[in-house]
Each structure stands twice: as C-alpha cells, then as structure tokens.
Amino acid sequence: MYMIFEKALAQMLEQPYLLIVLTSLSIGLTAGFVMHRSDFCVTACFRDVFLFRDFFLMRQMLLLVVVSMVLFEVGRLTGAITIYPFPLLGPPSLGNAIGGFIFGIGMVLAGGCVCGSLFKFGAGSTSSLLAVVGMLIGSAVYAEIHPQWSAFAKSAVLIKGAITLPQWLGLPPSALLLPLAASGGFWLYREFRAGRMLRPAFAVGHLAPWRAALILALLGFTSYVLIGMPMGITTAYSKLGAVIEAVFAPEHVKSLAYFSLRPLNYTPPFSALSITGGPGSQLDAIAAIQYALLIGIVAGALFSSVRLGEWRLQWRLPHRQFISALTGGLLLGLAARMAPSCNIWHLWGGVPILAMQSLLFLAGLLPGTWIGALLLSRFVIR
C-alpha cells in the first residue's frame, strides 16, 4: 500500500504535475491567507443581501468578477490563455440551476461555502470542520444517485453544442465581454468614488475586501494561465469521500460507476502530455490540482490566524448550529456534485467568460440563498 502511494506521489511530482502542484499550492496558500485577513466570504456576499439588505460584500464580488472578466479576455486575446473555454464545462442544463439552488441553501446553513469553510476551518472554526465533514458525506451520497441524476441532467440540457453565451449567440467573446466589463467597471468606479467600496475595520491585520478581490482575481488568472483552468476544489471532496468510504466498504466503492469516471482529460499549458482525472480515490490530475489547493487554503488561513495570535479551536456551540453546519455541509457536498462544482468555480471562473452553466448556477444560487437565510434566522440562530 505504502509502495503504491509512494509511486503515485513520485509520478505526481513529475512534469506536468510538478508545475500544477506548486502552482495550486501557492495559489491556495495565498488565497487562504487573503480570505482570512479580509473575511472574503462568498456566502456572506449573497446571504447578507437577503438577511440584512447589505450589498457591501456583493460589490466586492462584482469587482472580482469584472476584473476576472478583463484578465481572462486579455489572456485569451494575447495567447496567455490557451484553453478556451476551460475544461470540465459543458452545455447548460436545468441541473446546473437546481444544483445552484441546493448549494445556496447549504452554504448559508453551513456558515460558509466549500472554500469559505476551508479557510474558516484553517482559522480554528469547528463548525466549519463539521461543514467539511458534511461535504465529504454529501459527496459520497451523490455517488449513490449519480446514474439517475446524470441521466436527468443530460435530458434537461437547454442548449446543445454551446458552452458560453458568446458561442451560443455566434459572437466573438470580446463583443459581449468587453462592453459588460466596461459597464461594470464604470459602475464600480462610481461606487468607489461614493465611498461604498470601503468601510471601517477594527480586526488586527485587516485587508480591505476590494484589495482581496483584486488579489483573488489575479490568483484565478494565474491558475488559468499555468494550470489551464481557474480555481476549483469540489471534486477533491469526492475523492476524499471515496478514500474514507473505501476504508469501511471497499467493494461498494468499487461498484459505484461515479468513482470510475475520468471527466478531466486535457493537455495542460506548458506540457506535451495529456493528463486525466476524476472523482475516484486515485492520485491523478484532479488530485494534483485540487488537493494542493485545498491544503494551501487551510494552511494559508492557519498561518494567518496563528501570526495574529487568534487561532483557537472553539467547541462551545449551540447544538442547533452543530446540526445546521453538518446539514449545510451535506447539502453543499451533494449540490457541488449535482451542479456540478461550486460557487468559486462558477462565479470566479465560469461567469467571467459567460459560461451558461455558471450563469444558470448563479440563477439557482440566488433563491437558494434566500431560502437558506430564512431557515437560518427562523430555526438556527435564536
């Protein structure tokens, strides 16, 4: 067993894996640190709109999307981005919106999304650890229903043969992206001028969210240029779920079709070799990309909170919140596979290139967040 692991690890550290692992790890470390210092929580961006009518964080999210839109398009036009649209995207399906809807409920109940829970866990939050455990369970549960869900998602494809909105409309990407980015940029400029992109902060070592948005957009761009796709993390949860489930029921895991899929099959930038990856427990391209990112985010937030002297495991939690975090995590894990993927992948990666799957995910995420906020304020926080 150890020999197999050692061999797989050695293979991962060969090209093109070395560049992928180092890039993902560096991006994760930086993102974890930045998100902790700025409290850049995607869940809060959406939830606070419904719960408090507070649009402050949503403006920062828009800044991230607009800057990513410009960076990705400039990257495409200059040839820095070679794979367009990026791998793992498909035609839009009603399944994307349903996945987004469940994801919205889950992220509010969990107190953070797939990525937010990781950085909060790194900073010592046990409720976020519970959410992560819930996500692992949810991912494993999805494997049981994959054949049925996959058949539904395929039958509910809305537009065949097109991945992005410009592709569907038969337009060059710039024709839609540049006017959109310019309009968004102009609006954000006015928000800056009006002082609505800043607010007082008292936390030690605080990083203004607008600066975090710029850094996170740059990290997404770096990931796209060097790895061939923006940040994504959720398949790693399936892989980990498969590893854990295999300890208790190895034959059952082997029998599940989902864990033998290899949806990622591409030739990364700066490489002549094509690589593959999937949700099963094997160390493959997905493992190289997402495990490194996952470890980086947790470690970056851990480093940040230890440096500030704020790290502490906090177990004292009302039992309703334990249940909420675990249930929310379970819904997140399930929805992240149904959608497929999470808000980071869709909002920071797909929406900036107007991927229709991502736009549908967003359309589902909004009402899901609203329902989640209702459930949270009525049944969880009392």
Place this chain on the structure above:
Amino acid sequence: MTQMINLDIRGQICPSCLLLTLRELNQNGAAIRTGHTEVVVLTDDRQSTTTIPVTAERMGYRTEVVRIDLGYRIRIFGGI
C-alpha cells in the same frame, strides 16, 4: 448604574454575531439610547468587528471595539 447585556458569541457560525446583537438592540433600544443599558459582545469572528459597529452606528448607537485575548470585545452604548 448601567445594566450590561453580555453576549458571548465566540465560535458560533456566521452571522450569529450580527443577528443576536440586532435582537438585543431591538429589544433594549430605548434603555441603550438613554444610557441605562449597554450591550457587550465577545466574538472571535473578525467580520463582526466591522458589521456590528457599522450597523449599530447606522441605528444611532455608539460603539467601541477592543481586542481581547483570542478575540474582540464590542461595546454598544448610549445614543447621540
């Protein structure tokens, strides 16, 4: 003699801090405005050191944020 309402929200999931603080502000608004009552929040949620003061000050209260061991203490007190 000022009455203190202590809210220890350390470790709780987001956005417990702001929701529970808002509930106290809504229930004790008059007493806080006249200076008879203060709300003191203990939190380790960094974001609430921004959201609570901003929201409370928008409602007309005064606030003070102090760093304590492994967290923050937010004091919300008498109106303008």
